[in-house]
Amino acid sequence: MSSAADSGPTSAEEPWPVRTVARKIADWINRLGKIWVEGQITQISARPGASTAFLTLRDPSADVSLTLTCSAAMLRGMDPPLTDGSRVVVHGKPNFFVGRGTLSLRVDEIRAVGIGELLARIERLRQLLKAEGLFDPARKRPLPFLPNRVGLITGRASAAEHDVLTNARLRWPNVEFEIRNVAVQGSSAVPQILPALQELDAMPEVDVIVLARGGGSVEDLLPFSDEALCRAVAACGTPVVSAIGHEPDSPLLDHVADVRSSTPTGAGKRVVPDVAEEAQRVSQLRDRARRALHGWVDRERRLLDQLRSRPVLADPHGPLQQRAEQVELLRERSRRAVTAVLTAETHALSATRSRLTTLGPAATLARGYAIVQRIEGDADGTVDGVVRSADDAPPGTRLRVRVADGAIHAEVPDRAG
Numbered sequence: 508m509s510s511a512a513d514s515g516p517t518s519a520e521e522p523w524p525v526r527t528v529a530r531k532i533a534d535w536i537n538r539l540g541k542i543w544v545e546g547q548i549t550q551i552s553a554r555p556g557a558s559t560a561f562l563t564l565r566d567p568s569a570d571v572s573l574t575l576t577c578s579a580a581m582l583r584g585m586d587p588p589l590t591d592g593s594r595v596v597v598h599g600k601p602n603f604f605v606g607r608g609t610l611s612l613r614v615d616e617i618r619a620v621g622i623g624e625l626l627a628r629i630e631r632l633r634q635l636l637k638a639e640g641l642f643d644p645a646r647k648r649p650l651p652f653l654p655n656r657v658g659l660i661t662g663r664a665s666a667a668e669h670d671v672l673t674n675a676r677l678r679w680p681n682v683e684f685e686i687r688n689v690a691v692q693g694s695s696a697v698p699q700i701l702p703a704l705q706e707l708d709a710m711p712e713v714d715v716i717v718l719a720r721g722g723g724s725v726e727d728l729l730p731f732s733d734e735a736l737c738r739a740v741a742a743c744g745t746p747v748v749s750a751i752g753h754e755p756d757s758p759l760l761d762h763v764a765d766v767r768s769s770t771p772t773g774a775g776k777r778v779v780p781d782v783a784e785e786a787q788r789v790s791q792l793r794d795r796a797r798r799a800l801h802g803w804v805d806r807e808r809r810l811l812d813q814l815r816s817r818p819v820l821a822d823p824h825g826p827l828q829q830r831a832e833q834v835e836l837l838r839e840r841s842r843r844a845v846t847a848v849l850t851a852e853t854h855a856l857s858a859t860r861s862r863l864t865t866l867g868p869a870a871t872l873a874r875g876y877a878i879v880q881r882i883e884g885d886a887d888g889t890v891d892g893v894v895r896s897a898d899d900a901p902p903g904t905r906l907r908v909r910v911a912d913g914a915i916h917a918e919v920p921d922r923a924g
Contacts, residue, residue, distance in 0.1 A: 689703050
């Protein structure tokens, strides 16, 4: 296939051959030029008498590695000599070997990262994370009183694992652990710790997570100051305990974790309560509750005795009898008062009736007097006043004469007759 065809688009009918793809990849990589790369040496291969040495450079925070090639003389001339786990900065040019289809970095300079530089980088990262609020005490969560299950991330069959398990079970024998064994130093530590942390954080039955490791040098503890690990711990929804038995220069994990324990032994004591202490506390609380209840019962009994000794409760019928007698006395007084008023009013009414009878016309008529009234019309006509003088009854006037037992009709005769 021609070079002109190689430069055009590919298709199932016009594919590129392997050599073309390899050559184009090599061209793209060659354009990158020389670069500086930082990482951790994990493998050194320098055969005696060989002019070229091969190394593997690994990313401390990810499962990514790159092959390095350099002159054996430069490698032998380094002071101090490189060892597995050394942190370095290398300068070189990426190369893609077309024949084998492999990528490597041809190095012309290797600089070991000293302790001072590592500590300076950790300090810069510390200031960055602190400025973002990852160290803020307000965001730290309290540990549960009695976790359902404890997640433990530590080295396999390590002293740290033994210390956490032993001390936790001495305090609470029924404690359950979800253990994830990982590398706790070197280039593979962070790539193994991160998925273990995410897995435990996603388990609803895990109430607290412990990251435990024994003491070590600054280089050994570098994974616990890794930015990716610190941010992963800060993002956890489950409280995290940092239990790194370390030198005075504490890793950044201690500041990000919710609880810092100086040793794995201390972590085992922090995550669960002491069953003996809790049983003693329960016993003390029961005694206090019993004393408080007895005191309350005694106080209420004395109060009841005082209430029962009062007259109203000592003789409840006595006050009722007194009140009944008072009511009866008042009823009798009321009856006499009403009777007296009625008698007086009856006498007054009789006297008034007598006076009215004496002064009324009926009494006068009974003594022989009569009332003479004029009648208009016939005998059944209407009465037209009382005759008070002779002039009021001229001749021919019809009269009605009322006496004590009835009335008499009369007519005034003619005076001449």
